[in-house]
Amino acid sequence: MxxxxxxxxxxxxxxxxxxxxxxxxxxxxxxxxxxxxxxxxxxxxxxxxxxxxxxxxxxxxxxxxxxxxxxxxxxxxxxxxxxxxxxxxxxxxxxxxxxxxxxxxxxxxxxxxxxLPEGEPRLVELLAEQLEHCATTAGRTPRRVILVDHGSPRPQVSAVRAWLATRLNERLGATVQLEQAVMERRPEASYDFNGALLETQLEQLAATGRDTPIFLVMLFLAPGRHAGPGGDIATICARAEQAHPGLRIHTTDLVGTHxxxxxxxxxxxxxxxxxxxx
The missing domain is CATH 3.40.50.1400 (Rossmann fold)
Structure with a gap:
């Protein structure tokens, strides 16, 4: 080998x-x-x-x-x-x-x-367990969930997040509202397949109610510029909570820790x- x-x-x-x-x-x-x-x-x-x-x-x-x-x-x-x-x-x-x-x-x-196309069911299991652990720690039942990743200008990479979101949504059931978001995307409409920015998704959910917490399922492998302590996601979440008093955002552990x-x-x-x- x-x-x-x-x-x-x-x-x-x-x-x-x-x-x-x-x-x-x-x-x-x-x-x-x-x-x-x-x-x-x-x-x-x-x-x-x-x-x-x-x-x-x-x-x-x-x-x-x-x-x-x-x-x-x-x-x-x-x-x-x-x-x-x-x-x-x-x-x-x-x-x-x-x-x-x-x-x-x-x-x-x-x-x-x-x-793809077969995907990886163990990743769905991993993400579900990370969410369950996060919910237990927070002492709240997840009702609003966002699966967030880096984002990509390549449809075949964005399709991975979509595949995982579909299977995770099936596992969580109809009582959970699951959205997708990215940290980076190009502004042109031709890149809409990549999804909405995390800031946009948080604003939309905050507008529909602040009493129900939001759980971020982190499709990131390791701490870096976006994920982990001091990363962009932590900053965005803190800013959203400050702008919408009463809103609570909880983030799961990273994939690489499981x-x-x-x-x-x-x-x-x-x-x-x-x-x-x-």
Whole structure:
């Protein structure tokens, strides 16, 4: 199988790198193999002092070093919900460049976390359990729920959130109003498939009543610019609560904190017939 690389998009926040490293270590122990945490970008801006003295690893220089050392087989496990541009454009282009410099080698790509059209039912279970835990902690029954993610200009990535929202809605039942929202979207109408901004959804729900709390189901893997302590979502929620006295917004834990994610990644690692060559 060669080198196993757990790949995310990358973040400028040290907490995201620590989370990635923790997942790689847990997965490696689970599968009795070495799993290396790597990122596509951004992490090289984080001082090593914030990362226990060990600089974060970018994918391209890691592949360069291992190819120069004579290694020729790699498997990438995408820590990504859908098939985004990193998987369809960036990785194939990177592979082509490296073959020009280093000659032939094998790089295989495992399925993403929620490959469509079949999806991933365990992600629905994970999100439902995160919501249940959040509701228990808050001491309230969820009646208004928003499934929020980063947002994407690619319909096939937005379709992952829609797939999960449909199955989660079926699980929660008719007594729960479930909406979807994103943190980023392009303003043109041609990108309406991506969904409404979180701020917009919160305003609309606040206008219909402040006594019923809103629960945010976080479709984020690790803390970063949007999710986690001090992120944009926390700021937006605090602002909404201040603008609408009496409104309470509760957020679930991140996907990367739930043990079911390791189960899903272990399955992706073992699905050798579905590893596609780049």
């Amino acid at each position: 060669g080198s196993i690389l757990l790949l995310d998009n990358g973040s400028r926040r040290a907490a995201a790198v620590h989370a990635l490293r923790g997942l790689a270590a847990t997965l490696g122990a689970r599968c009795h193999q070495t799993v290396t945490p790597v990122s596509l970008g951004h992490v090289d801006h984080i001082p090593a002092a914030e990362l226990d003295g060990q600089a974060a690893v970018l994918l391209e220089p890691l592949l360069e070093a291992r190819l120069a050392a004579g290694l020729r087989e790699f498997l990438i496990l995408p820590l990504l919900f859908g098939r985004n541009a990193a998987l369809t454009n960036t990785l194939p282009a990177l592979t082509a460049r490296l073959r020009v410099r280093h000659g032939p080698f094998t790089l295989r790509l495992a399925p993403e976390l929620c490959p 043990p079911l994610l390791i189960d899903i990644l272990a399955t992706r690692l073992q699905q050798r017939t579905r590893h596609r060559a780049l």
